[in-house]
Amino acid sequence: MRARERRVIEAVAACLGPAPDPRLLAAAIGTAAGATGCALVVAGERYQWGEGGQWLEQVVTHGGEPQGVLAIAPESVGPMPGVAAVLGLPLAVIRLTTETDRLRRDGDAAARRLVDDRWRAAAEMEQERRGLERDLHDGAQHHLVALRMRLALVEHTGRGVDDLLDRLDTAERVLIDTAGGVLPVALVTGGLAAALRAELASHTDVTLDIDELRRRYPSVVESAVYFVCMEAVNNAHKHAPGAAITLSARDSYRGLEFTVTDNGPGFVVRSSSGLRNLTTRAADVGGTVEITSAPGKGTQVSGFVPL
Structure with a gap:
């Protein structure tokens, strides 16, 4: 193993902890390797230190599965398979952490959307209820008041029963139409x-x-x-x-x-x-x-x- 690669592995080991920081790892690798730039690509996220140019990329695996990409600039620094092997487990932890955070954010957003939808549905139902209440009050009640007045007249004079029955039929129709959300035909x-x-x-x-x-x-x-x-x-x-x-x-x-x-x-x-x-x-x-x-x-x- 080349001396440069050994220094890089030692730098990587010094940065490792329960929650590896990909930015610190990229900086440590780039500095120890004497590179102008270093980047770690994990779970679709790119963590870069320094400036690029002609990048040399190496796939980092763990357990036989790709975990990310190690990119070094310039290409003349050369491949470092030992570093890629050491990075397998840290990048796996970073990938799992990133994906878990992403799933949690997506779940939180979905929960907020569900709550918003429930509130919106409740508000719409309340608005419809109030609208129906107003329509019954403003429309059907008019006929009920007229019926009360006509009933008083019938009671007083004994005449107008046929007209009273017609008004009852009209009030019933208005109540049914209003409850069904039907506007007057006219x-x-x-x-x-x-x-x-x-x-x-x-x-x-x-x-x-x-x-x-x-x-x-x-x-x-x-x-x-x-x-x-x-x-x-x-x-x-x-x-x-x-x-x-x-x-x-x-x-x-x-x-x-x-x-x-x-x-x-x-x-x-x-x-x-x-x-x-x-x-x-x-x-x-x-x-x-x-x-x-x-x-x-x-x-x-x-x-x-x-x-």
Whole structure:
């Protein structure tokens, strides 16, 4: 064995420990060999000391299996089979450590992705649940309130049973469609104006001013505004029974504008007044809703969704 190779083996032995450092090994080998550069390639990673040029590469094996590559520059340093043999076990340890760390990182990343997916799925389910809750509140409840009013009338006069049964059938259909995520047919086929007419034209206490509403909007916008208007009318029916209600909607150069007003007793508007559904639903499509009211001065719900 040449003296140079013996010095390199001694330098390698001095660097070995429970967890060999490939960078320290490369520096020790290169320095002891009088090379300008030395590199160890293990598990796809290259650990280099010094500068290269014409590299002389030797495969390092252990147990009959390749563990890495020893590269020396310049080539004139010559092959060092004894050094390659001594490096077999240290490179095997380095390879196993590197691959274990890589698998652990991949496993951690996969676990984080799984947690993220679970959170995302839970958030989507919660969003759908809240959406269904809002749709039931804003749409189906309108029919239930009308039924209550009609029932009171039947009880008082003894007339209107057939109309009451028709309204029961309509409420049942709306509940089933809403639970199934089905939008009103008139809203899907005819747009916002058609849906408002279909739902409110039969209400003698509601005046529709929607002749200037001709444009079609994305379905999410039309459904959001539809349910906001339905809840505003429903709130007027509940809290201002007998009041005259006017629903206005029109296209403007800026977007879709709508208002629901009543001449009922009014109230003091507070942030916790139960009108959060209105503002949340409008905000979901980039719109705004403002509620103005005062005791004795009625209530106005005004909204806007920009183009």
